[in-house]
Amino acid sequence: MSEKGFPLKVRFPCPECGRGDEARLPTSKTWQCRFCDALVTFSPSIDRGLSHCMVCGNHELYKKKNFPHWLGLTILTLACLTFLWAHWKYDPWTAWAILLVSAAFDGLFYLWVGDAIVCYRCGAQFLGFTAGPCHLPFELTVAERYRQERLRREQLQSDAKSGS
Ligand SMILES: [Zn+2]
Numbered sequence: 001m002s003e004k005g006f007p008l009k010v011r012f013p014c015p016e017c018g019r020g021d022e023a024r025l026p027t028s029k030t031w032q033c034r035f036c037d038a039l040v041t042f043s044p045s046i047d048r049g050l051s052h053c054m055v056c057g058n059h060e061l062y063k064k065k066n067f068p069h070w071l072g073l074t075i076l077t078l079a080c081l082t083f084l085w086a087h088w089k090y091d092p093w094t095a096w097a098i099l100l101v102s103a104a105f106d107g108l109f110y111l112w113v114g115d116a117i118v119c120y121r122c123g124a125q126f127l128g129f130t131a132g133p134c135h136l137p138f139e140l141t142v143a144e145r146y147r148q149e150r151l152r153r154e155q156l157q158s159d160a161k162s163g164s
């Protein structure tokens with residue numbers, strides 16, 4: 001993969017209001033929320049190995065395929081429908097050809113889209129980075145730990161608000 005070919009992008013929810021947005025890296029050094037004016041400064045160490053989250057600085061990241069689930073399902077559904085339709089037309093060869101081609105297309109597309117690296121803590125998704133050995137697939141136990149942490153933090157915040 002060339003350095004220039006893939007634009008580096010980050011997609012993340014605003015830390016203040018939670019609305020999603022995306023920014024281009026490394027052209028943007030900071031990002032400002034369009035809705036609540038919250039400001040995020042990206043941590044500057046940009047390498048393609050991405051060792052920490054550039055939005056919140058967290059070190060635990062996981063990789064996932066940047067492949068939209070609905071797309072895979074749509075391709076599959078369409079392929080099945082055409083398969084049935086071709087069978088109904090007494091054309092089993094076309095039917096099988098369609099099924100095989102769409103399966104191959106699905107597989108190729110899956111390989112082509114590459115990885116997204118996701119932060120466990122803030123949910124930022126980094127696109128166009130190369131996943132390294134420190135990026136493991138998603139682990140539910142780690143995600144659960146961060147979810148608990150988030151809930152505790154929200155609890156503390158609402159306690160502080162109601163207390164004052
Ligand atoms: Zn915001």
Ligand SMILES: [Zn+2]
Pocket residue numbers: 053054055056057058119120121122123124
């Ligand atoms: Zn993060």
